[in-house]
Amino acid sequence: MESIKFNHNTSILVTGVAGFIGSNIAEKCIELGCRVRGIDNFSNGRKENIMELLKNEKFEFINGDICDFSLCNKICKDIDFVFHEAAWGSVPKSIKQPLDYTQNNILGTHNMMQAAYVNNIKKFVYASSASVYGDNEDKIKKVGNEGNVLSPYALSKKSDEELGKLYYRLYGLNTIGLRYFNVFGRRQNPYSEYSAVIPKFINALLEQKEIIINGTGEQRRDFTYIDNVIDANLKSCTSIDISNGKVYNVACGESTSINQLYELLCNILHRHTKVIYGAERKGDIKNSLADINETIEQLGYNPQFKIREGLEKTVDWYLKNLDFEV
Numbered sequence: 001m002e003s004i005k006f007n008h009n010t011s012i013l014v015t016g017v018a019g020f021i022g023s024n025i026a027e028k029c030i031e032l033g034c035r036v037r038g039i040d041n042f043s044n045g046r047k048e049n050i051m052e053l054l055k056n057e058k059f060e061f062i063n064g065d066i067c068d069f070s071l072c073n074k075i076c077k078d079i080d081f082v083f084h085e086a087a088w089g090s091v092p093k094s095i096k097q098p099l100d101y102t103q104n105n106i107l108g109t110h111n112m113m114q115a116a117y118v119n120n121i122k123k124f125v126y127a128s129s130a131s132v133y134g135d136n137e138d139k140i141k142k143v144g145n146e147g148n149v150l151s152p153y154a155l156s157k158k159s160d161e162e163l164g165k166l167y168y169r170l171y172g173l174n175t176i177g178l179r180y181f182n183v184f185g186r187r188q189n190p191y192s193e194y195s196a197v198i199p200k201f202i203n204a205l206l207e208q209k210e211i212i213i214n215g216t217g218e219q220r221r222d223f224t225y226i227d228n229v230i231d232a233n234l235k236s237c238t239s240i241d242i243s244n245g246k247v248y249n250v251a252c253g254e255s256t257s258i259n260q261l262y263e264l265l266c267n268i269l270h271r272h273t274k275v276i277y278g279a280e281r282k283g284d285i286k287n288s289l290a291d292i293n294e295t296i297e298q299l300g301y302n303p304q305f306k307i308r309e310g311l312e313k314t315v316d317w318y319l320k321n322l323d324f325e326v
């Protein structure tokens, strides 16, 4: 396996660059010396996420929408690697607005793959999601054993994966799909009604607001710290050829219930708050623990951060960067 040789001659395109994961990948690539072009339409991204990047002369920002093919074609010019992160997240929002998810997530990804193909991109690494496992009840989720999808969001990610495989088989575009499992870390938005569980809990604990846990709280997740996700993306660019056209789980390989997560955060923050147990959430997968063996063997993935260390770093970041009255 080649070691990563990203340097000043490497050009990267990051879609969804003003979002949580995109901004972190862009920041790492700049740190490695690459030139980075980023696109975002701010449908869920935040200016604060790219403030520092905008000061760097190696960073170029395009305020635009990947549903516009001619723009996708333009931004893929003179690019080596694409990290495609732009999409709408949130299972509940997708159940409310199913057509928007087809439009934004499937068409947007198709545009980007076609643009990457016509511009001879070396590798097209795209974000998929553990939601594609749907109603599969295996204790450990393995690529190849997917169930029925449970939401329009999951359907959009499954469609993206099919596009990724097709573009490799039909056109030889080197695509790699990364199925992220509950990513968390610095810059994840804690304020939206659709925020993920970790920023929501941290925000509620710091502001002493009540927490609503959906269902019993015994549902389990494979929470994955952002730096592990960055590692998987970078390693995908230099991975062995058999990884092309394939999809990989990107997780920590550690299973934590929502109740355990709450206790861990109470322990790190030295505070508790009121917890209310509500109804189960429609469209959620029951339990997710990933098999990451192939990701380690074929991509050289090295998930260095376990949940406790990741949570400590994340809490530390929120305390330093967001306005909480502590």
Ligand SMILES: NC(=O)c1ccc[n+]([C@@H]2O[C@H](COP(=O)([O-])OP(=O)(O)OC[C@H]3O[C@@H](n4cnc5c(N)ncnc54)[C@H](O)[C@@H]3O)[C@@H](O)[C@H]2O)c1
Pocket (backbone or CB within 6 Å): 015, 016, 017, 018, 019, 020, 021, 022, 039, 040, 041, 042, 043, 044, 045, 046, 064, 065, 066, 067, 084, 085, 086, 087, 088, 089, 104, 108, 127, 128, 129, 130, 179, 180, 181, 182, 183, 184, 196
């Ligand atoms: N965060 C997670 O736990 C998680 C888990 C599984 C998969 N994913 C996937 O990872 C990717 C990044 O997720 P995130 O958590 O950083 O979400 P995010 O919402 O913070 O970032 C996505 C960014 O894409 C932008 N965007 C959306 N549609 C766009 C369009 N048509 N044109 C241009 N920009 C557009 C948004 O404005 C946003 O800034 C997404 O594809 C998401 O589905 C995330």
